[in-house]
Amino acid sequence: MANFFSDVTIKKWRRFRGIRRGYYAFILFMLMVLLALTAELWSSNRALIVKYDGQLYFPSYGKVIPGNTFGLGYQYETNYRELKARFAEEAKSGQASGNKKNWVLLPLVPWSPYEQDYSGSSYPPTAPSAAQGHYLGTDSSGRDILARLVYGFRTAVGFAFIALTASYAIGVFLGCAMGFVGGKFDLFFQRFIEVWSQVPFLYVIMILVSLTQPNFMLFVGINVLFGWMGITWYMRTLTYREKVRDYVLAARAQGAGLWRIIAHHILPNTLVMIVTLAPFTVVANISLLTALDYLGFGLAPPTPSWGELLRQGVNHLDAPWIVGSVVTAVSLVLITVSFIGEAIREALDPKHFSRYE
Numbered sequence: 001m002a003n004f005f006s007d008v009t010i011k012k013w014r015r016f017r018g019i020r021r022g023y024y025a026f027i028l029f030m031l032m033v034l035l036a037l038t039a040e041l042w043s044s045n046r047a048l049i050v051k052y053d054g055q056l057y058f059p060s061y062g063k064v065i066p067g068n069t070f071g072l073g074y075q076y077e078t079n080y081r082e083l084k085a086r087f088a089e090e091a092k093s094g095q096a097s098g099n100k101k102n103w104v105l106l107p108l109v110p111w112s113p114y115e116q117d118y119s120g121s122s123y124p125p126t127a128p129s130a131a132q133g134h135y136l137g138t139d140s141s142g143r144d145i146l147a148r149l150v151y152g153f154r155t156a157v158g159f160a161f162i163a164l165t166a167s168y169a170i171g172v173f174l175g176c177a178m179g180f181v182g183g184k185f186d187l188f189f190q191r192f193i194e195v196w197s198q199v200p201f202l203y204v205i206m207i208l209v210s211l212t213q214p215n216f217m218l219f220v221g222i223n224v225l226f227g228w229m230g231i232t233w234y235m236r237t238l239t240y241r242e243k244v245r246d247y248v249l250a251a252r253a254q255g256a257g258l259w260r261i262i263a264h265h266i267l268p269n270t271l272v273m274i275v276t277l278a279p280f281t282v283v284a285n286i287s288l289l290t291a292l293d294y295l296g297f298g299l300a301p302p303t304p305s306w307g308e309l310l311r312q313g314v315n316h317l318d319a320p321w322i323v324g325s326v327v328t329a330v331s332l333v334l335i336t337v338s339f340i341g342e343a344i345r346e347a348l349d350p351k352h353f354s355r356y357e
Contacts, residue, residue, distance in 0.1 A: 019342075021342075025337075041060060043107055044147075045080065050065075067079070111134070111147050115144070117132070125140050136149070137319070137325075140319075153306070157286070159220060160285035175235025180262060193233075219298070231274070238266075242269055242270065251264075276344055286330075286334065289305075293306065
């Protein structure tokens with residue numbers, strides 16, 4: 001912990017904060033991630049709070065509440081927009097009074113990303129309408145675009161970070177082992193990576209999607225199968241350089257084993273490369289999932305997806321709010337993460353913290 005909060009670490013953090021573009025991009029991205037993780041609180045067809053006959057209900061993260069609980073006369077899940085309209089009519093007509101006054105608090109966007117709305121005067125896609133709660137309009141199936149953008153962002157970010165973690169876990173330790181052990185072990189994995197990198201990624205996706213039901217974990221697994229090779233080469237090269245330094249030779253002389261040297265000596269001194277490359281890998285993973293969904297090889301419908309929305313926007317250019325919304329969202333996220341990556345690379349540049357004695 002003391003090493004983590006060393007003077008050099010504090011200087012690097014201050015330098016990162018001094019790069020305003022990257023620092024503000026980091027804050028914006030963390031805010032977007034937080035909003036996506038709590039999407040049910042502000043973009044859902046379930047009410048946040050319902051007060052009925054003096055009792056409070058919290059449907060957003062709770063169990064499904066049937067309509068007959070609130071006197072609507074049906075067994076399936078409550079339509080909370082309908083319930084809110086009914087309570088408003090009761091209040092207007094004077095049927096509710098005192099402590100028995102009923103009310104519903106809906107999210108800012110009272111629509112689920114899977115819910116279709118055909119209540120308008122025209123067939124979807126429909127233009128943005130604050131009165132209906134469709135702030136960015138609806139897609140060709142009548143689903144709210146803002147809700148699908150938010151939940152699609154959560155899917156894309158989850159995919160990017162899970163694939164990043166798994167790929168880097170494999171690539172970092174394998175690359176360190178190749179660089180440290182060398183010899184036949186290194187030669188074997190070099191040839192293996194050269195052969196495996198020639199396997200056509202898109203063909204593998206097309207074959208697996210045609211044979212199985214595409215799902216989130218399938219695409220994570222495929223991305224990990226092909227995504228570990230890039231970081232492996234970097235870590236192999238860095239380990240070759242670090243293993244001949246005095247601190248590694250001293251650790252070996254004291255009897256430290258392979259994995260102890262890698263985990264406690266080499267990795268802390270090569271962490272800069274991992275942290276620097278990570279944001280750009282996140283950009284690549286988000287772009288990959290969006291591209292696969294756009295081409296029709298991605299997640300199965302009706303899963304919220306930026307690529308699927310982009311394909312709808314291209315097919316319905318007469319509804320510019322679709323393509324405009326998704327292009328703006330994709331561009332904002334990719335530019336934001338790229339700014340973060342550039343700032344991290346600049347902040348961790350060893351030239352700013354090295355000195356000759």
